[in-house]
Amino acid sequence: MSEVPQPPHRRRAHTSTRDLARYAGLFAERTTVMRSSAMRDLMAITARAEVISLAGGLPDTSTFPAQSFAAQMTRIAQESVAEALQYGPTEGFEETKDCILEVMAAEGMLPDPEDVIVTTGGQQAIDLVCKTLVDRGDVVICEAPTYPGAVPVFCSYQADVIQIECDDDGMRVEQLEILLGELCREGRRPKFVYTVPTFQNPAGVTMSLERRQRLVELARAHEMLVVEDNPYGLLRYGGEPLPSLYQLDGGDFVIYLGTFSKILSPGIRLGWAVAPPPVMEKIIIGKQAVDLCTSTLTQYFVREYFAEGRWRRYVEDLVEIYRSRRDVMLAALEEHFPAEATWTEPQGGLFIWATLPEYIDTGDLLAKALRTDVAFVPGQAAYIDERGRNSMRLNFSGVDEDEIREGIRRIGRVIAEQVDLYGALTGDRPQAPAGGAEDTGGIGSRPNPATSMSDSPETDSVVLPFRRTGEGAA
Numbered sequence: 001m002s003e004v005p006q007p008p009h010r011r012r013a014h015t016s017t018r019d020l021a022r023y024a025g026l027f028a029e030r031t032t033v034m035r036s037s038a039m040r041d042l043m044a045i046t047a048r049a050e051v052i053s054l055a056g057g058l059p060d061t062s063t064f065p066a067q068s069f070a071a072q073m074t075r076i077a078q079e080s081v082a083e084a085l086q087y088g089p090t091e092g093f094e095e096t097k098d099c100i101l102e103v104m105a106a107e108g109m110l111p112d113p114e115d116v117i118v119t120t121g122g123q124q125a126i127d128l129v130c131k132t133l134v135d136r137g138d139v140v141i142c143e144a145p146t147y148p149g150a151v152p153v154f155c156s157y158q159a160d161v162i163q164i165e166c167d168d169d170g171m172r173v174e175q176l177e178i179l180l181g182e183l184c185r186e187g188r189r190p191k192f193v194y195t196v197p198t199f200q201n202p203a204g205v206t207m208s209l210e211r212r213q214r215l216v217e218l219a220r221a222h223e224m225l226v227v228e229d230n231p232y233g234l235l236r237y238g239g240e241p242l243p244s245l246y247q248l249d250g251g252d253f254v255i256y257l258g259t260f261s262k263i264l265s266p267g268i269r270l271g272w273a274v275a276p277p278p279v280m281e282k283i284i285i286g287k288q289a290v291d292l293c294t295s296t297l298t299q300y301f302v303r304e305y306f307a308e309g310r311w312r313r314y315v316e317d318l319v320e321i322y323r324s325r326r327d328v329m330l331a332a333l334e335e336h337f338p339a340e341a342t343w344t345e346p347q348g349g350l351f352i353w354a355t356l357p358e359y360i361d362t363g364d365l366l367a368k369a370l371r372t373d374v375a376f377v378p379g380q381a382a383y384i385d386e387r388g389r390n391s392m393r394l395n396f397s398g399v400d401e402d403e404i405r406e407g408i409r410r411i412g413r414v415i416a417e418q419v420d421l422y423g424a425l426t427g428d429r430p431q432a433p434a435g436g437a438e439d440t441g442g443i444g445s446r447p448n449p450a451t452s453m454s455d456s457p458e459t460d461s462v463v464l465p466f467r468r469t470g471e472g473a474a
């Protein structure tokens with residue numbers, strides 16, 4: 001047999017200026033405003049075994065029982081290998097939708113299966129919603145801070161993104177109301193409000209019932225869509241569940257997004273969207289163009305897994321583990337972070353949001369922290385504009401308790417160096433006010449009823465968030 005000639009292996013050197021010039025004229029206009037995902041960039045660095053990563057939103061997949069996985073995959077191999085290796089319907093298998101309905105029922109929701117589409121992760125669902133609804137320059141409203149993974153999506157669709165401040169009760173809906181009035185006067189209709197109302201990524205805060213009700217009322221009054229992204233609702237470590245926006249609205253103006261990533265596995269890349277029929281029709285067409293269908297194999301896996309009937313037990317196991325890790329992180333923050341720092345105390349989800357004195361830039365701090373082999377997400381990744389520079393997102397699900405303690409200790413040490421440096425340079429070592437940090441009325445701040453503007457009726461005293469104009473959100 002004659003040998004087939006093999007093409008030579010090529011390992012490309014880094015892109016040169018000449019390369020860039022060669023391709024520059026070919027790039028679509030949207031690439032000029034596309035943003036790289038901070039978490040994805042960090043993952044390349046944090047993959048090193050010696051790095052303690054508090055950066056990603058990684059669930060602890062080592063907790064999934066290997067025998068159970070082997071049994072499910074064996075059953076697929078024995079009973080349905082041909083189907084599991086075949087293409088499937090764009091909207092997903094009915095059996096996968098049954099599993100989704102079970103998950104949603106666990107949070108009190110009962111959508112029509114016809115309104116559900118299976119997606120390649122919750123991330124694709126965000127992308128498909130934007131693909132369906134957003135033209136260049138359209139207004140999209142989201143929280144400040146917002147899910148860092150949504151920022152690159154909004155940017156790539158060239159949305160004009162406006163962020164509404166959060167406090168410990170989630171998005172400040174009274175600010176949204178003012179903004180909607182302003183936009184209305186300008187003749188601009190926002191395409192949707194994107195929110196993670198429960199155990200928010202990145203801040204860990206949960207929107208109060210009053211704000212949920214008001215948001216749904218506003219959506220109805222303005223005939224505006226709300227995109228409720230809820231990967232974390234079942235990961236609750238304390239407090240009582242609140243109705244979802246989808247439940248409060250009944251599914252007319254709320255598009256609901258879910259995922260199996262945090263309650264089972266992100267590696268299977270299975271999420272979903274629930275939308276009113278006219279919107280769903282367009283989402284399905286949009287998905288056909290993207291990937292034809294979501295992985296059939298992983299849909300079969302989920303079907304087998306749910307058939308065993310112990311998915312809720314597994315979520316309960318995760319809740320126990322993550323509650324304890326959250327508590328360890330909170331205690332470590334108390335021990336190692338300076339008195340000037342504040343942080344949220346989430347009742348669920350995977351993240352704590354910490355805010356440092358204003359003179360500390362967490363982007364610079366990350367570079368220093370990485371030299372000591374620890375990582376976090378700098379706050380700016382959660383904003384379209386320049387805000388968030390002195391904040392950071394800390395994940396407590398992806399590493400064990402000892403690593404959390406050690407990781408926070410190392411970050412605390414680099415912060416202390418910055419604080420000392422600031423003191424040496426200015427001769428003005430900042431003093432923590434009595435009772436801890438300065439109260440800004442923001443996220444994780446100490447409550448101060450005298451100054452808090454939360455739900456304040458004095459709307460004219462509320463400063464509107466920074467607005468981008470022109471070409472969209474670079």
Ligand SMILES: Cc1ncc(COP(=O)(O)O)c(C=O)c1O
Nearest residue numbers: 057121122123147201259261271
């Ligand atoms: C709020 C939010 N939406 C969507 C996603 C994407 O999840 P998936 O892994 O299902 O794509 C994440 C992941 O961290 C998230 O936190």
